[in-house]
Amino acid sequence: MKDLHEFLVSPAETARRHGPHDRIVMSSRVRLARNLKEAAFPGWAKKPERVKILETIRPAVESLPEMKDAFSEAMDNLGALDKQILVERHLISREHAAKSSGSGLVLNREETFCVMINEEDHLRMQALRPGLQLKQAWNAIDHLDSELEKKLDYAFDGDLGYLTACPTNLGTGIRVSAMLHLPGLVLGEQINPIIQSVNKLGLAVRGLYGEGTEALGNVFQVSNQMTLGENEPAIVERLEKVLSQIIEHEENARQTLLEKKPKVVFNHIGRAYGILANAHSISSKETMNLLSLMRLGVDMGLFPGAERSLVDELFLVTQPAHLQKKLSDKLTAEERDLIRADMVRERLKNVSRPVINPPPNAAN
Amino acid sequence: MQCSICKEKPATVHLTQIVGEKMQKLDLCEDCAKTKGVNDPSGFALADIMLGLGAAQEVEQAVGTDLKCPRCGFSQADFKKSGRLGCPECYKTFAEGLGGLLKTMHKGTRHTGKSPEALRASRENSDRLKTLQKKLNKAIESENFEEAAQLRDELKQLTPRAPVSPVK
Numbered sequence: 001m002k003d004l005h006e007f008l009v010s011p012a013e014t015a016r017r018h019g020p021h022d023r024i025v026m027s028s029r030v031r032l033a034r035n036l037k038e039a040a041f042p043g044w045a046k047k048p049e050r051v052k053i054l055e056t057i058r059p060a061v062e063s064l065p066e067m068k069d070a071f072s073e074a075m076d077n078l079g080a081l082d083k084q085i086l087v088e089r090h091l092i093s094r095e096h097a098a099k100s101s102g103s104g105l106v107l108n109r110e111e112t113f114c115v116m117i118n119e120e121d122h123l124r125m126q127a128l129r130p131g132l133q134l135k136q137a138w139n140a141i142d143h144l145d146s147e148l149e150k151k152l153d154y155a156f157d158g159d160l161g162y163l164t165a166c167p168t169n170l171g172t173g174i175r176v177s178a179m180l181h182l183p184g185l186v187l188g189e190q191i192n193p194i195i196q197s198v199n200k201l202g203l204a205v206r207g208l209y210g211e212g213t214e215a216l217g218n219v220f221q222v223s224n225q226m227t228l229g230e231n232e233p234a235i236v237e238r239l240e241k242v243l244s245q246i247i248e249h250e251e252n253a254r255q256t257l258l259e260k261k262p263k264v265v266f267n268h269i270g271r272a273y274g275i276l277a278n279a280h281s282i283s284s285k286e287t288m289n290l291l292s293l294m295r296l297g298v299d300m301g302l303f304p305g306a307e308r309s310l311v312d313e314l315f316l317v318t319q320p321a322h323l324q325k326k327l328s329d330k331l332t333a334e335e336r337d338l339i340r341a342d343m344v345r346e347r348l349k350n351v352s353r354p355v356i357n358p359p360p361n362a363a364n
Numbered sequence: 365m366q367c368s369i370c371k372e373k374p375a376t377v378h379l380t381q382i383v384g385e386k387m388q389k390l391d392l393c394e395d396c397a398k399t400k401g402v403n404d405p406s407g408f409a410l411a412d413i414m415l416g417l418g419a420a421q422e423v424e425q426a427v428g429t430d431l432k433c434p435r436c437g438f439s440q441a442d443f444k445k446s447g448r449l450g451c452p453e454c455y456k457t458f459a460e461g462l463g464g465l466l467k468t469m470h471k472g473t474r475h476t477g478k479s480p481e482a483l484r485a486s487r488e489n490s491d492r493l494k495t496l497q498k499k500l501n502k503a504i505e506s507e508n509f510e511e512a513a514q515l516r517d518e519l520k521q522l523t524p525r526a527p528v529s530p531v532k
Contacts, residue, residue, distance in 0.1 A: 018479060037452060040436045044450040119447065142478070149480045155452035161475025163452040168469060170455075172477040202471070224384060229472020285378070333376045333394060 008089070009111055019131020023299050023308075024247050026179040026219065027090070027130055029063035030137040031141075032145055032238070033164045033173035034123040035155040041165035042103070042118040050102030057117050060151040061125075066113055066144055075103040079362045084140050084321035090179070092116055096124075113144060120165050121173070123148075132243060134176055138236045143322045144273060161228060171228030176239045180246060183218040183296040184253035186326065187268065194249060195220075202226050217288035217315065222246070258300065268356050269297040273308075276350040277292045282341045283333075287318045302354040314347060433457040459462035493522055 019025070038054050039045060054074065062072050073084070075096070081099035092105060096119045103118040116124040127141035127146070155163040161171035169175070173281045185191040189312035195205045204225045207215035222243065224235050257265050275282070297303050316322055319339050324331060328338065365375045368391050375391035400406050432439045434457065438450025449455065455462065496519050503512040 007393060031491070037451060040438075040451040043446060043448050044438055044442070064499045098421060128432055145478075146481065154480055156480055157452075157455065157475075158479075158487075160455055161477060162478070163455055165448040167449070167466060170466065172469065176437070226470045228466060228470035228475060231508035283376075 002071050002073075002086070004071065004073075004078065005325070007107075008085075011313050011316045012088070012113075012309070014316065015046065015309040015322075016248075017130035019129060019133050022131035024181055024250050025132040025182055025243065026312075027128060028104075028133045028137050028178050029123060029126055029128050029176075030134065030141045031175045031177075032141055032143070032162075033121040033169045033175075034148075034152075035164060036122050037153045037155045040121065042121065042122060043165055044159065045102075046074070047102055053122055054102055054104050054117050057123060058104050058106065060148060061115050061117070063151070064144065064147050065283075066147075067106055067108050067115075069109045070106050072106040072165065073104060074101065075099045076101040078105075081321055081324060085325060088316065088319045090319050093119060093124075094121060112140065121169070123152075132178060132240075132247075134236050134240050134243075135177065138174075138176065138232060142232070151236055154336075168225070169227050172230075172232050174227055174232050174235060175223050176236050176241055177221050177223030178239070180220045180222060180243075180250075181218060181254070181292065182220055182246070182250050183292050184250045184257060186218045187256060187265065187296075188253040188257055190249065190253055191220075194246065198222060198242060198246070201238075203239065203242060211244040216285060217292040219288075256298070261350055263301070265296075266302075266354065266356060269293050269302055273297070273303075273348075273354055275345050277342045277351070277353075278345065280345075281334075281337045282344065284318060284320055284323075284340065285325065285338055287340060287344065288315060291315050291318075297354050304350060304355060306351045310351070312349065314344060318344060365391050367391065367396050369393075369396040431458060431461075490521065496522065506528065 019028070035041060036053060040049060042053070042266070044051055045053065058072060061067060062070060078086075083092070086105070087093045087094055087097050087110075091107060091114045093116070096103065096105070096116045099118065100297055103116075105117065106115045107113070112128055114126050114128065116126075116176075124143060125144060127137040127144070129137045129140075149356075153263065157163055162173040164170050164173050182191060185194055198205050202219075204223050206223070207220045208217060208219040208221070222239070224239055227235075272290040276287070276294065291311050291314055294303070295315075296313050297310060298306055298308045298311060317326075320336060322335075323336055323340055323343070331339070367373050367375045370393060373393035373395065377392045377397040378390070382386055405451055423478075430440070433450055433454045435453035436451040438454050440458075443454075443458065444450060449458070463473065496515055500515040500519065503509075503515060
């Protein structure tokens with residue numbers, strides 16, 4: 001059995017992954033839902049059946065060339081902390097983290113493919129890419145799926161397409177999504193109309209972990225909702241178009257804020273830095289929201305010499321499971337707040353406070 | 365802030381659920397959050413969260429009263445409760461009720477995307493067989509036996525039930 005923590009790329013390294021438009025688009029993901037023809041869906045199948053399904057699917061996934069040297073494990077062999085770390089890395093869903101025997105996970109070496117077995121469907125395979133790379137992610141997962149269909153008997157209907165446990169995923173079984181950092185739209189109070197118009201286009205907007213619009217750290221996930229009646233490339237293209245518009249709105253919002261309300265922007269970013277660099281107790285939620293402002297400050301050139309990757313790394317390592325993992329004793333939320341503050345203060349020691357006059361070209 | 369369930373311990377888990385215009389907030393302590401299963405937000409009003417507001421009622425109307433899937437035993441009540449189906453066969457069992465639901469949920473009711481390669485190939489094959497068979501019938505009717513013989517040979521080659529046995 002491989003150790004998850006030796007396998008996973010370090011947070012510092014994940015923070016240095018780059019892709020197109022990664023100032024605003026943190027990552028892209030395409031997920032496909034598939035099921036076996038002759039079995040009940042995971043939510044209805046009894047445990048022995050689920051175990052059998054896992055035993056059928058797991059070797060098939062492991063045998064794919066993309067999955068050479070992959071991390072492959074049954075969920076009951078992973079501890080609660082490990083599962084939570086996988087959630088914080090956005091490699092598995094919260095729902096999957098709650099699963100135990102009869103469910104599994106196969107993650108490739110590069111962390112670009114992650115297959116969940118017996119989540120809501122028998123197979124939830126995802127391709128992940130940094131920045132805005134929806135087409136690349138679709139092509140990658142399309143290929144993986146085509147390889148896998150040679151080894152497994154999928155439930156497919158000529159009229160309804162791929163059959164899924166929930167009718168909302170029926171047809172293509174595809175969910176195309178991108179994670180966006182939108183502090184400009186939030187500060188400029190334009191985020192709600194944007195969300196509403198995106199919703200009208202049949203796309204969903206969720207928070208960092210899908211908990212509503214007051215997204216932690218100003219991070220939003222935009223994804224398609226409809227999966228039937230439209231083919232995959234059309235869905236990918238539609239999302240791409242909407243995303244490029246959101247990116248433009250975010251860039252404009254940042255520009256407008258700097259021109260019209262520079263004091264508001266400097267005040268927010270300066271206070272964020274002040275708290276992060278000096279607090280002795282800080283919650284995970286506050287940390288994320290303040291780090292988001294610091295990230296904006298880095299993008300605007302207010303922290304010369306500081307890298308965006310430092311902020312992104314802190315965004316990950318200050319989350320509860322990542323923080324807990326570094327320590328031997330099980331801590332309460334209050335104790336974690338103290339340690340989190342110590343860690344952030346230490347990491348920001350060499351970051352000077354924000355400058356007031358950013359270099360004129362920094363915002364581009 | 366105090367936990368809104370036990371009203372004793374401080375609340376450290378804050379939930380915000382927004383459905384349409386309605387926003388609900390809930391503040392819980394770690395223990396109550398655990399006992400209520402709040403770690404998994406998908407556990408909340410399942411059908412509503414997944415299918416949109418009011419979907420639970422629609423599901424109720426969508427599926428016939430005492431219908432049960434002959435393959436997996438999944439019933440209307442189960443669908444109402446979870447918003448999910450029991451097995452691939454359920455789509456046939458509950459087809460009638462699902463039709464309307466799919467219409468409101470999706471862009472169309474017919475799949476136009478990817479399909480498994482093997483299925484695509486066998487479907488093309490069966491389409492070709494059908495056309496050949498029609499041509500053959502026509503040829504026989506019009507007593508065009510030369511063409512009929514040719515078509516018969518072509519059909520033989522395509523038919524999967526009559527594989528050419530290898531020479532020993």
